[in-house]
Amino acid sequence: MDVYEAVTSRRAVRGFTGRPVSREVLQRVLSAAAWAPSGSNLQPWHVYVVTGEPLAEIKRRAGARLAAGEPWDEREYEMYPAVLKSPYQERRAAFGRERYSALGVTREDWEARQRAASGNWQCFGAPAALFCYVDRDLGRPQWSDLGMYLQTVMLLLRAEGLHSCPQMAWSVYRKTVAEILRPPEELILFCGMSIGSQDAAEQYIRTGRAPLDETVTFVGSR
Ligand SMILES: Cc1cc2nc3c(=O)[nH]c(=O)nc-3n(C[C@H](O)[C@H](O)[C@H](O)COP(=O)(O)O)c2cc1C
Numbered sequence: 001m002d003v004y005e006a007v008t009s010r011r012a013v014r015g016f017t018g019r020p021v022s023r024e025v026l027q028r029v030l031s032a033a034a035w036a037p038s039g040s041n042l043q044p045w046h047v048y049v050v051t052g053e054p055l056a057e058i059k060r061r062a063g064a065r066l067a068a069g070e071p072w073d074e075r076e077y078e079m080y081p082a083v084l085k086s087p088y089q090e091r092r093a094a095f096g097r098e099r100y101s102a103l104g105v106t107r108e109d110w111e112a113r114q115r116a117a118s119g120n121w122q123c124f125g126a127p128a129a130l131f132c133y134v135d136r137d138l139g140r141p142q143w144s145d146l147g148m149y150l151q152t153v154m155l156l157l158r159a160e161g162l163h164s165c166p167q168m169a170w171s172v173y174r175k176t177v178a179e180i181l182r183p184p185e186e187l188i189l190f191c192g193m194s195i196g197s198q199d200a201a202e203q204y205i206r207t208g209r210a211p212l213d214e215t216v217t218f219v220g221s222r
Helices: 003-009 023-033 052-067 088-102 110-125 140-159 168-181
Strands: 046-051 128-135 163-167 187-196
Touching: 003 140, 023 046, 023 140, 046 052, 046 168, 052 110, 052 128, 052 168, 088 110, 110 163, 110 168, 110 187, 128 140, 128 168, 140 163, 140 187, 163 168, 168 187
Parallel strands: none
Antiparallel strands: 046 128, 128 187, 163 187
16 A cells, blocks of 8 residues: 555545454554654654553443543643634534534434444544553644654554544543552643454545635745
């Protein structure tokens, strides 16, 4: 698979089969992803690879919290600004329309939306997940390094015929994740990432992208 194909075939998959992902494949992907760039080569990522019983237990505990209507954990970082200005608000709304119309869920059907969102905390059925941390003493440039690393992981997963879904949603149950993983206090959970084989029955609409001239400015001749 060439790089263009890896990039364009990657998408956030929200329906996985239970087909296991081998430790060998995950090790190969994460060994290669370690070559992702980072400012001054800090490599400021720390990733837990979780499968089997520990992952099942995280899903069980998160599911129980959700069912009990427990509040989310207090935030260690804000996912989005409180007020999202244009054009980001419009892009977010378009994403919501795409996501929920694929599921046949209307804007008003709050319960159905919650049901769809709850799949996050079951890793959408995936048999493997990463929980991706960054040191709380590091700043925005290092969070950006983490993002590059995660995209590298997701592209390599495509080369292995696998799919993924990065999930900030896990940060709202970060304490539940920490009960199982016991990360050192200095780490912040940025996101989870579900990994596995796409379930052919998954209903989805490919998300769109802004036209190139909205996000890219060419300066200089040809
Ligand atoms: C850092 C990050 C966090 C995300 N968190 C979630 C999440 O919690 N749940 C979810 O279903 N999708 C999540 N997504 C997936 C985005 O919604 C998705 O990447 C975006 O809508 C573009 O769609 P595509 O990846 O399918 O091309 C996340 C993506 C990123 C990069």
